[in-house]
Amino acid sequence: MPALPLSMVWVVPALPLFGFVLNGTLALTRPGAKRAVSIVGVGTLMLAFAAAALAVIEFGAQHAAAPLVFHYWDWLPSAALQVPFALQLDQLSAVMILIVTGVGALIHVFSVGYMHDDPGYARYFAYLNLFVFFMLTLVLGASFPVMFVGWEGVGLCSYLLIGFWFNEKINTDAGKKAFIVNRIGDFGFLVAMFLIFWRVGSLDFATVFAKAPAVFPPAGALITAITLFLFLGCTGKSAQIPLYTWLPDAMQGPTPVSALIHAATMVTAGVYLVARCGVLFALSPIGSATVAGVGALTALFAATIALKQWDIKRVLAYSTVSQLGYMFVGVGTGAYAAGIFHLATHAFFKALLFLGSGSVIHAMHRAYHATHSHEDAQDMRNMGGLARSMPWTAPLMWIATLAIAGIPPFAGFFSKDEILGAAFAEAAVRPAWYAFWAMGIAAALLTAFYMTRLMLYTFHGPNRTGEREREHLHEAPWIMTGPLVALGVLTVIGGALNVPPLLGGGAYLEHWLEPVTAAAGQLSPLVEAPPATEWALVVGAVLVAGLGIAGAFRILRPESLLHARLAPPESGLGRILWKKWYADELYDAVIVRPVMWVSREILWKVVDVRIVDGLLVNGTAVFTRALGWIGSQLQTGEVGAYVVLFVTGVLAVLFSALR
Amino acid sequence: MLLAPALGVSAVLFTLGVAGVLLRRNAIVIFMCVELMLNAVNLTFVALAQQLGVGGQIFVFFVMAVAAAEAAVGLAILLAIYRHRQTLNLQNINLLKG
Numbered sequence: 040m041p042a043l044p045l046s047m048v049w050v051v052p053a054l055p056l057f058g059f060v061l062n063g064t065l066a067l068t069r070p071g072a073k074r075a076v077s078i079v080g081v082g083t084l085m086l087a088f089a090a091a092a093l094a095v096i097e098f099g100a101q102h103a104a105a106p107l108v109f110h111y112w113d114w115l116p117s118a119a120l121q122v123p124f125a126l127q128l129d130q131l132s133a134v135m136i137l138i139v140t141g142v143g144a145l146i147h148v149f150s151v152g153y154m155h156d157d158p159g160y161a162r163y164f165a166y167l168n169l170f171v172f173f174m175l176t177l178v179l180g181a182s183f184p185v186m187f188v189g190w191e192g193v194g195l196c197s198y199l200l201i202g203f204w205f206n207e208k209i210n211t212d213a214g215k216k217a218f219i220v221n222r223i224g225d226f227g228f229l230v231a232m233f234l235i236f237w238r239v240g241s242l243d244f245a246t247v248f249a250k251a252p253a254v255f256p257p258a259g260a261l262i263t264a265i266t267l268f269l270f271l272g273c274t275g276k277s278a279q280i281p282l283y284t285w286l287p288d289a290m291q292g293p294t295p296v297s298a299l300i301h302a303a304t305m306v307t308a309g310v311y312l313v314a315r316c317g318v319l320f321a322l323s324p325i326g327s328a329t330v331a332g333v334g335a336l337t338a339l340f341a342a343t344i345a346l347k348q349w350d351i352k353r354v355l356a357y358s359t360v361s362q363l364g365y366m367f368v369g370v371g372t373g374a375y376a377a378g379i380f381h382l383a384t385h386a387f388f389k390a391l392l393f394l395g396s397g398s399v400i401h402a403m404h405r406a407y408h409a410t411h412s413h414e415d416a417q418d419m420r421n422m423g424g425l426a427r428s429m430p431w432t433a434p435l436m437w438i439a440t441l442a443i444a445g446i447p448p449f450a451g452f453f454s455k456d457e458i459l460g461a462a463f464a465e466a467a468v469r470p471a472w473y474a475f476w477a478m479g480i481a482a483a484l485l486t487a488f489y490m491t492r493l494m495l496y497t498f499h500g501p502n503r504t505g506e507r508e509r510e511h512l513h514e515a516p517w518i519m520t521g522p523l524v525a526l527g528v529l530t531v532i533g534g535a536l537n538v539p540p541l542l543g544g545g546a547y548l549e550h551w552l553e554p555v556t557a558a559a560g561q562l563s564p565l566v567e568a569p570p571a572t573e574w575a576l577v578v579g580a581v582l583v584a585g586l587g588i589a590g591a592f593r594i595l596r597p598e599s600l601l602h603a604r605l606a607p608p609e610s611g612l613g614r615i616l617w618k619k620w621y622a623d624e625l626y627d628a629v630i631v632r633p634v635m636w637v638s639r640e641i642l643w644k645v646v647d648v649r650i651v652d653g654l655l656v657n658g659t660a661v662f663t664r665a666l667g668w669i670g671s672q673l674q675t676g677e678v679g680a681y682v683v684l685f686v687t688g689v690l691a692v693l694f695s696a697l698r
Numbered sequence: 699m700l701l702a703p704a705l706g707v708s709a710v711l712f713t714l715g716v717a718g719v720l721l722r723r724n725a726i727v728i729f730m731c732v733e734l735m736l737n738a739v740n741l742t743f744v745a746l747a748q749q750l751g752v753g754g755q756i757f758v759f760f761v762m763a764v765a766a767a768e769a770a771v772g773l774a775i776l777l778a779i780y781r782h783r784q785t786l787n788l789q790n791i792n793l794l795k796g
Contacts, residue, residue, distance in 0.1 A: 676795025678728075678788050682719055 045097055046109045048128050051090045051136055052175035058083030058168035066161035073160050080164035081147045084171060088140035095133040103129075104554050108181045108245060115184065122242060127181030131555045134379060134548070135178035135311060138386050142303045143171050145522040149394050150295040152519035153401055163203060163293065170196035174304050178311060183232045183242045186312075190228065190276065193305045194221045200300060201292040213288040220285040224275015231268035234261065248318040248558060257322050257562070266319055266326025270333070273309030278360050279337045279367060284623055286360055290352040294397030297352060302359045302393050303386040310363065310382050313370040317559030320371070327371050327563070328471060331462070334367025335475035335482075340620070342485035346492070347609065347616035350417045351396045354493050358443065359389055361482055365458050368475055373565050374461035375556040376549040380537045381458055383548075384450035387533045388442040391526035395436035398515040398523065399425060399497060406504060406511035414505070419493065420603040424502035428512040431520045433498045435527040440494050442530045444487035445584040450533030452581070455483065457539060460576050464568035480583055487587025492595055500597025541573050704745035712738035725776050725786040736765050 061079045065072050098107070106129035115122035147167060154163050170193060177189025194217075202214030232242065238254055238261065239247050255262040273279065278286035289301045300306070313320060313330055320327045338361045345357035362385050369378030402425070403416035414421055426433035442449035445456065459479050466472035502509055514520065538544020568576070601607075609617045618624070675681075711734055718731030740758045747754035780786055 674795060676792030678791070679720065679723075686716060686720065 045094060045101075045107055045128060047090075048094050048109060048126055048179065049111065051087050051094065051140065052126075052172050052179060054083045054087040054090065055168045055171040055175065059165050059172060062161055062165035062168055066159075066165050070158070070161045073155070076161045076164050077151045080168055081144070081151060083168060084140060084144040084147045087171070087175075088137075088144045091136040091140045094128065095137060098128055098133055099551075105129075106132075106181075106245065106555075108243075119240060120236065120242075122182055122184045124185060125181035125243070126179040126185075127244060128179070129555055130552050131311070131314060131379065132178045134383065134552070136175060138383055139171060139174050139178065139304050142386050142390050142526075143174075143299055145525050146295050146299040146303070146390060146394065149298075149397065149519050149522040150293075152516050153295055153397055154293060157293075159203065163200075166196055166199050166203070167296070167299070170200070170300060170305070174308075177308055181244055183235065183244070183247075186315075187228065187232070190272075190308065191225065193300070193308065194218060194225070194276070197221075197289065197300050197305055200296040201289045203292050203296070210291040213285075213291040217285040217289050220282050221275045224272045224282055227268040227271025227275070231265050231272065234265045234268065244315065248316075251318050251322060252562060255319075255322055258324055259322075262319060262323045263325045266316075266323045267329060269312065269316060269319070270309075270326065270330055273312055273330075273367070274333065275309075276312075277306050277309030277363050277367070279309070279333050279364065280340060283337060283341065283360050284626060287353050287356040287619070290350070290356050294352065294393060294400055297356070298390045298393030298397065301356065302389040306359065306363055307366065307382045307386070310366040310370055310378055313367065314375045314379055314555075317370070317373075317375050317556055318562065321373060321559040321562035324469075324563075327373065328469070329371070331368050331371025331472065331475050334364040334369075334371055335462075335478040336364070337361065338364030338368065338482040339478040339485070342482040342489065343616055344619045345489040346485060347613050349419050349603065349617075350415075351399065351419050351422070351493065351497060352393070352417055354419075354489060355389070355392055355396060358392075358486065358490065361486060362389065362443070364482070365455060365479065368462055368479055369458040372458070372461045372465045372472065372475075373559065373563055374458060375559065376537065376546075376552045377454065377457040377461050379552060380548050381451075381454035383536065384442070384454040384530075384533045387526055387529040388439040388449070388451055391439040391523060391530055392436060392443070394519070394523055394526065395432050395439065398432045398519055399429065401515050401519070402429060402512050403504065405513070406508040409511040410505070410507045412505065412508060415603055418603040419496040420600055420606055421503055422497045423500045423504070423597060423600065424498070425512065426498035427502075429498070429514045431514055431523065435523045436498070437494060438527050438530055440490045443490055444588060445483055445580055446588075447581060448531075448534060450530050450536075452584075453534035453538060453542075456577055456580050457537070459483070459580055460568060460573055461565065463572070463576055464566040467568070468566050480580070483580060484583045484587045487584045488591045491588045491591035495591065495595050495597050496600060500600065503600065503602050539573075541570060541577070701745055701748065704741060708738045708741040708745065711735075711741065723787050723789055725779070725788055725791075728788070729772055729776065733765060733769070736761055 058079050061083075062076055065076055065079070069075075101107075106127045108125050108127045110123045110125045112124050113121070114124040147164075150163070150167065154160055157163065173189045173192025173196060175189070177186055177193060180186035180189055198214045198218040201217050202211040204210050205214075235247055236242055239250050241247060241250075251262075255265075271282075274282045286301060286306065290297055292301075320330065341357045341360035341364065345354050345361065348354045348357060362381070366378045366381050366385070369375070369381055399422065400416050403422065407414050407416055438449065442451035445452045447453075459476060462472050462476040462479060466476060502512075504512060535544070535547075537546055537548035539546055608614070615621070715731045715733075715735030715738060718734065719728050722728055722731065740761055743754040743758045743761070776786060779791065783791065785791075
């Protein structure tokens, strides 16, 4: 087979776009054509994955040391600002497009089963395809503006899909919250872009990263500002402190959406951005320390909240926030390969967990639907003992749980361990990393605990669903369990991507990413720990994970759990965790309410009502009316008076003409 | 030449017409005063035509035609007003008041 030119890489994002157009048309004209929608929606994704795989294989065969940039057309040709629409294929974007299209295709297949009875089926697939298109644009873009198009586009799709069931206000509110919080982050991204253009005069990745070490003095104020603004964008998109609050609410969307957008792909865009801009972050010690510090803090903070959530999807949402924190610790430390590795393995096991929870919710929902009950199908207190009726979902989710907890030989063990190892090694140079590492270890303990808690309450112990509902609990159809199995296999073997030399592996991913990370590595070299320390860290991390799991088995009593309706309210520390540290209430009091107050009391009641409506609109009317009143006083209605005026006027004209 | 006396008579007639329009109340009288002004102008035209050419005399015919049309329309309006209000006193007709 003759190799296709790599400049054809535009096909990869174009296929989902094509699917969006077709499905969008179907959604508007024939929303009932579910068969056609499934074929288009899933088919384009499968083809996109095949195209991505071909491109990556061809790219790998070329052993390119520099990124391949394909210039398609001049997008913004404007004096000094020249932005071509160009895509860039390099080792990093190759990994990303494989994850996006691969996991995306599996989740599309799952959606065929999960969304089957939904009236908005065609609309759902149209949005999902559009999302994949924007995500691929994000990771393939060769400049900041092209990436920003994808960045905004995935935000839009996220908003559309969170509020997918828009006839309930809570869903649309969650969508708006996600969009608005993301806008705050996007502002940071934009400012960073302006600053870069102001100093470098270009926004192409290649130019910026080549010139950056010469233009920006290391540890200077400007580069620190740029990296911090970029990271503000990341905190929005990747749900880190302080902008993480939208992600748990985003669980209002359909579960496959949570898996694809809010776990596996979109939320990792921030990690991708930091890895992409590694050169900039390497130039700014404060910037990279902020990334790692915020990541570590978020990892621990979100893990504590996950301990006391009852909604199965919320536990996973906080777990996602926490795992994203790990990735930021990795990329903030300069261990870009470790961060991207965790991104990949997390995409596998978290997609598996979310799809598994989707399968559980699907079963619960159908059981309640069959008996016309209105119980909460997502509350773990209403579940229990589901392993008996779900023989596929339960073991697959256990695999993912062991992976996220960091038990060897599952994927999460290798990636998480590598991040913590890199952080510990970095601490020898920069002591702040001891704190980050300690927070990471603590978060790992909590992760193992709350994931085991989720599994115990959902799948084990007595069933609390209800007497009549119990017989209606069934495993999901094969179209849903199939993707679960595929993700399960990836979760088991995904770690092989990057087995460190310490454990006898070849660190394949690390070598693959070397051309991308080398520039940043030269500016701020990664610290290596001695093998003895590394062994100690590995053993320690596994012990911590085992402790978390064993602790959960010892402490938690699924037998004594009460149904959600009967459960007493939490008290003490548990209540604070259940209330998410009151973060939403705090934001509400500090930001939302003052903004609302200013909007209502000043902008509306003073600026709008008094100034705009009163002074400008009604004021103009009053002024014209007054002028008209003065004019109308001349109109006496008496012809005689008019004639007098007329004659006087004529005489005046005559006299002035004669003179 | 009778130019000067003719212009003088015309001026007197015109002034009388204007004064009538200004001072009288009855619409018919005002109407007649307007006719007086028109005819004063006609007299001026005819008088000046002696020296300035036949244009003035031709213009007089136009004025007469307009005056005839005005008489027809104006009297019809006055008749209609009278039917409505039983008066032709202009002080009582002030519907145009602003």
